[in-house]
Amino acid sequence: MTNTWADIKNTNLAVIMGGNAAEAHPCGFKWVTEAKAHNKAKLIVVDPRFTRSAAVADLYVPIRAGTDIAWLGGLINYLLTQDKIQHEYVKAYTNASFIVKPGFGFSDGLFTGYDAQKRDYDRSSWGYEIGEDGYAKLDETLQDARCVFQLMKAHYARYTPEMVERICGSPKDKLIQAWEWIAETSAPDRAMTSMYALGWTQHSKGSQNIRTMAMVQLLLGNIGVAGGGMNALRGHSNIQGLTDLGLMSNLIPGYLTLPSEKEVSKATYLQSRGFKPLRLGQLSYWQNYPKFFVSFLKSMYGKEATADNDFGFDWLPKLDVSYDVLRTFELMHQGKINGYFCQGFNPLMAFPNKKKLINALRQLKFLVVMDPLATETASFWENHGQYNDVDPTQIQTEVFRLPTTCFAEEDGSLTNSGRWLQWHWKGADGPGESRSDIIILTDLFLRLRDMYRKQGGALPEPILGLHWPYKLVEAPSAEEIAREVNGYVVEDITDPKDASVVQLRAGQQLDGFAQLRDDGKTACGCWIYSGCFTEKGNQMARRDNADPYDSGLAPGWAWAWPVNRRILYNRASCDLNGKPWNPRHKVIEWTGKAWAGADVPDYPPATKPEAGMNPFIMNPEGVARLFTLGMMRDGPFPEHYEPFEAPVANALHPKVNANPVARVFKGDLEVFGTADDYPYVATTYRLTEHFHYWSKHCHINATLQPQQFVEIGEALAKEKGIRNGDSIKVRSNRGQIIAVAVVTKRIRPLNVDGKMIHTVGIPIHWGFTGQTKKGFGANILTPYVGDANIETPEYKAFLVDIEPAAPSV
């Protein structure tokens, strides 16, 4: 989230698209009801299904699954043609005026630089024109045909309301009504919040779905303001913490990236991470990258990390390709991975194409599952009849189950969607032989280290040299780790003018990342978390809910990264002179001497408005990007591509139907189905009664939603002779499931380019363990293709066929 949960109460318009907050985030959704009850806010829900969010919405607009970019591209076109943008904001705070290189272009579904062999772009033409002074050129009148504004306008001119209706199947009157309401928030004192989740990410162009709405929000001037923002509703209490701490194959903590195999030294690694300002007077805060990076290495390798050995740079893994989950299981499937640690997730249910997953897992020599529950993954080798039809005698994989404690059975912090780190205390001992993840991994590490010490081995340094400063060597505490993540002073830091004055003493906790250094005198596990555990104590454990500005920000409650800032980019909540766009919901303002207000300024506090420093201080140009340069693999402007399995051809460019750079493994391409065989659009989703594949183990949750079902509209049910409560079979080109039919008015056929398209809704929560009735994984049906940028699988739009079935046993 750029903003924070409680800030949603300040909005004028909540748009839930690509998510279903009322069902998947009921506690957070309370802030929408607050906004409606106390701020006269409206709620728009755009979804293929009339969800429980839609049940309390002021306007519901149906949409065909997988066509969000067309819908939002149409909205961009609408805002531009109706001149409903926040002009001053767009001109000063975005790259609308920047001139793009003459080599850049787009035609017939492809941007310049496409290589069909590699299924990738040469992105070198996707950049700014740089002047002789080394800075990007711009045209403040926005008239230059090569400026971002004009290119954007031309790009989205194709997305007329008629075209959007043809692609999305959203009735035009509803579409225009929604766009009108959204356009009203271009007024400087009105804000719209975008609330989204997996409904946007789980597509072959998931990142671009989000990008498109981010562009809309920038055009409306809704980023950085109270009640605005791009608000990702994270699907797990600590999934924000997972990404923050770099638990992705290509990341290290704080969104630093692992070196590639071509980056053979710290110097070459940092060369491409210079972040030189692209305009005069810009902060370009990522210029501090070396400080974050070296401090991270110091926290990893302690005294072993020295300037002479590049602070242990050589000991970091170097990537040849990214090792996302789809690639990992592909490699496992090829027999190239033979041991797998599965900690805190359930891939057999969570990744696409279950048949392939089973075949991958059986290639393993050993599988270790660390989880509080006996998951399906831990039991993949058990025969559960039609629900898991495997022959255990043919599976040789050795499976180790290491029961872990649950979050309530240990101390620690959880990072929520709003970037709050909230400390929690152990409520009870875990059952049986369960141990915390920290203890299990410590045990594993100590044994490995012992083996390296006694037997030696390849590259022993990162193991033997790992900094291990904990009081109880075999049991590091959550507090000790939190202190390490915050960062501390390694060596006394003296005043540069007078070496006898010690400014920071060795061993002292850092106040924040502004104190980090690239000379090895500071250590910090995750720079964005620096400030969470200072000399003043554990900031995450704060529980002061005072809200002096009535802003919903409650600055004394827990601690938010970065530096306890609750609304990112909040300098943009003020005009060029530092006056809030919306005086009723001030976030910060220029007081004449400093930036101050309800939130921690996202800006150097003493920099005067007239200094010309732009508000988006992380970017080298200081402004937000409507045109993303080469950051996204699939284009600097989002473009509508059909899902890999789509019921119709791409109306904009039939030759380039689906995302041209999304990765498809050999063998997976062959199992995509076509609309001739599988005429219905399927989408998978969660229900409010369950949490993923966990809560089916709880009696009460199991009572509330006991049995797998599939939702179909009345028209399709009639056509197929299916009655409410009947058993139906759903087939894709990868497999089939049987479930109870819920025949509903809430899923209606959509008129897509003259063709009536039916949607089949598939909730995901059932499996072959737990207290609910046994069910089939919805991932039996889903295709093995991921988003072009971050490889999130395409669970939200694929093709199926249905037929009546005999009830499953």
Add this chain to the structure above:
Amino acid sequence: MSTLQSLDITRRSATTSPSPSVRESEEVAKLIDISKCIGCKACQAACYEWNDLRDEIGINVGVYDNPPDLTENTWTLMRFTELEEDGELEWLIRKDGCMHCADPGCLKACPSPGAIVQYSNGIVDFISENCIGCGYCVKGCPFNIPRISKKDQKAYKCTLCSDRVSVGLEPACAKACPTQAISFGTKKDMVEFAQTRITDLNERGYDKAGLYDPPGVDGTHVMYVLQHADRPERYADLPKDPKISPLVEAWKGVAKPVALVGLGLTALFGFLHYVSTGPNEVEETDEEQAKKAIDRPDEKREGR
């Protein structure tokens, strides 16, 4: 269960002796704002948790209502209604459960002394140890709420968390509701608060929005804010004008003297039954005797 003190009881079933009146508490009410309800069932889960109840893990019968009906273990239930009118879709989600009528049909119908009581704060409670399992409360209820347990043949329903309310807490469902669709307070405050919600709904185009506090039962201590107050039946058949069955009214009003004989008989048979076979079964003779007790006033009325 009896969780408030006897001092708080203003009415007992099948009892004519006056109730204690030295202490009178303020009337309370639960307000359920359907326009804020997202059907998450947190209230339902909280009800199971607080009351230590567990229902069977059933099956899906083609709807989101799970279990499909109220039971002796499910005292509150989300009922989902899909409506389509002029192409506009609505999914109305109503939290069903005891309405805690000011004039409770269950209490009036109950032949067992003190099996159903009403407290001065308005809560209607079943005192399980006095229940003889005759099922008349089910017939007396205009909202079809009480359910007879197959395990002990006693009637069960929502207590409005009288145990929590007695120590100054809100009912568990209200506590758990994430969107504050359920509010709890004095009836007066809740009626006032409802007006602010109705104004908001009017402004959003629901010109028939209103409060459901039906006069046919002298009002209720569980009230709804409805988007379509003119058509409550849209909400999973919420009765438009609920009234206590005339049979029950007659039994309490016109035929009181005869009824008392019936009461005596019922109590006697209940007692005999208890000492002979224990508390957990109801024999046919009990049913018959109890039936006689309620049938007689009807005969008398017909004879008039």
